[in-house]
Amino acid sequence: MGEIDKGIPQVGMRFRNVDEAWVFWVAYGGRAGFDVRKRNKFDGEVTSCRFVCSNEGLRKKGITLDHVPKRIRAETRTNCKARMTITLDRVGKNYEVTDIVLEHNHYLQLPQTSHLMASQRKISEVQAFEIEAADDSGIMPKAAHELACRQVGGPLNLGYTCVDQKNHLRSKRQRELAFGQAGSMLKYFYDKIIENPSFQYALQLDCEEHITNIFWADAKMVLDYAHFGDVVTFDTTFGTNKEYRPFGVFLGLNQFRETTIFGDETCDSFTWLFETFLAAHNGKQPRTIYTDQDAAMGKAIGKVFTESYHGLCTFHIMQNVVKHLSP
Template sequence: MSNVNAEDLQNDPKVDMIFDTEEEAYQFYNNYGRRMGFSIRRQYVHRSKSNKSIITSARFVCSKQGIKKQVSETKNPQKETKINCLARMGIKLMDNGQYWCHDVVEDHNHPFQTPATAYMMRSQRKLSKAHAAVIDLADDSGLRPKAIFDYMGRQAGGVENLGHTKLDQKNYLRTKRQRDLAQGEGGSLLMYFEKQTRENPSFTYSLQLDSDEKIANVFWTDPRMIIDYALFGDVVTFDTTFDTNKEYIPFGLFAGFNHHRGVVIFGAALLYDETVDSFKWLFETFLEIHGHKKPITIFTDQDATKAKAIQEVLPETWH
C-alpha cells in the first residue's frame, strides 16, 4: 500500500491506495470522474459512534448509481438519470488515521460525457473565489447576468473552462442580493407580519435564518388560505417561474381550485435561492403550518431541484 502523490492524481483508482483524509479521497475520485466524463456523489459516509467528527468509512459512486423510485405516473416525465451504474470506490479508516481504498469497480453501463460538456456535471461544478469576485464587481457595475457570464467565458477561453454554469451564477447572484438587502427592507417585512398577527392571530408566517442570522426563506399564510387548503387542498400546484423581483429573489406560490373552479391560494414564499435545501424547508413548513395535512397530488414545472425536494418530503404526491 502506498500514499497518493501528485502523479497518482492522473491515474485510475486502485485497491490499496492510501489517502490522508476522506476529502482527499473524494477529490481524487472526482478528478478521475472529470477525466473520464462522469459525475460522482457520496453514496454513504459512516461516522464513529463515539466521535461523530471521525469518518470511519465512505463510498463514492457514479451519479447514475441506483434506480430511481417511481412515485407516480407523470404527464411529462423527466429523463431518467439513475440507471444502476455499479462504478464505485470505497475507503475505510485505518488505525493510523489514514484511509485505505478497499473496493474499486470501474465498469460503467452508460456513455461518458465529452470533455466539452464535462464542466456541466454536478460534482465538477464549482464557483471559485476568483470568479465570485469578478461576478461581484461586474454586478455592482450594473452588468446584466448574461453579459457577465459571456464576458467570463471569453476570458477563460470558453464557458467550459469556467467550472460553473449559468445556473450556478444565477444562484450566487440571488444569494449575494439577498445578503445585500437593506436592513430596513427585512425590518419592514417583519413589521408587516407582526401587524397582521396582532390583527388576526390566524395569520401565520415562518422564517428561516442563515448562519449570519439574516432572513433567508420566508413563508406565510392568512386565515383565508388556511381555510381554503382545509377544503380544497387535495390538489396543489407550486410554481416559482412566473415572477421574480428586482433582487432576483424567487417568489413561490401554492395554489389550487375551489368548487367553482376558481383559483385559491394556499400560501406564498420568498426564497433565498432555488436549491433542494430551500425547497425542502418550504415544503416541510407548508405542511407544518397546514396541520401536516398532505395533498394527494402536487403539480409543478419540470425542474429537477423542485422534483428532488418534493420526492424527499412528499414522495407520493409529485406529478
C-alpha cells in the same frame, strides 16, 4: 500520503480523512469523464464510505406522483458499478481503499466537456466578482451569463452554467439577509407594530436558522380582507425582479372595483404561506381563490384552503394555449 498524486485509484491507497479521499475521487472523475456521488456509513464517526459514479443504481419504478411534473427529467441511471470504497483503519487513524471498480457501462464525457459536469463546475473568485458587479449594475443573470460566454469564446470555455450563476447570487443574498438586511427588516416590522399593534408578520427558518420565507400584513390589509375577501387571486413573479427572489401578493377588489392588497411575501413553501395567511386573518377562508397553474401551489391550496373554490387565471390558460397549441 504521496500515493494520492498517482491519479488512478488503487486498493491499499490511504487518505488522512474522508474529505481528502472525496477530493481525490472528484478529481479522478473529472479526468476520466464521469460525474460522482458518495455514500457514507456512520458509527459515531464515518467508518466506511463508498464513492460511486453518478449513474450508479436505477431510477425507482412504479412511483405515482399526485401532480404533473413541469419538466420530465432524462433517465441517467444505468446501474453503473464503478466505485471506490474506503474503510476506517482504527489503528492507523486513516482511511484505506479496500475495493475498486473502474469499468463503466455508459459513455464517458469528452475531455472538452468534462469540466461542465456538476462535480467539476465551479465559479472562481474573479468570476464571482464579475457576476456580482453585473448584478449590482442591474444586468439580469441571463444577459450577464451570455456576456461572460462571449468573453471566453463560448459556454464550453466558461466553466459554469446560468443556473450556477443564479444559485451563486441566491446564496450571496441569503448570506446578506442573515448578517445584514435581516436586522433592518426586523426593526422595520418592530416599528410597524409600535405604530399599529394590528400589524402582523411571520418568518420561516431553515435547519441552519437562516431566513427562507417572510410574510407580512398590515392593519389595512386585515381589514380589507374581512370586508372584501370572498374572492382572492394569488400569483408570483418568480425571478422577474432584480433581487431574483420569489414575490407574491394576495389581491382582491373593493366596492369601487379598485385593487386591494390583502398581504405580500417571499416564499418557497406555499403551504407555510397559506397557513400563515389564514392565521393573520383569524382563519377566514376565501370562497374563491384564483392562481396560475403551478402544481405545487395547487397542492398547497387543496391542503390549506379546504373550504375554497380554486380557479385558474385566464391569462395563464391563454398563455399555455398559445404555447402548446399554436402551429
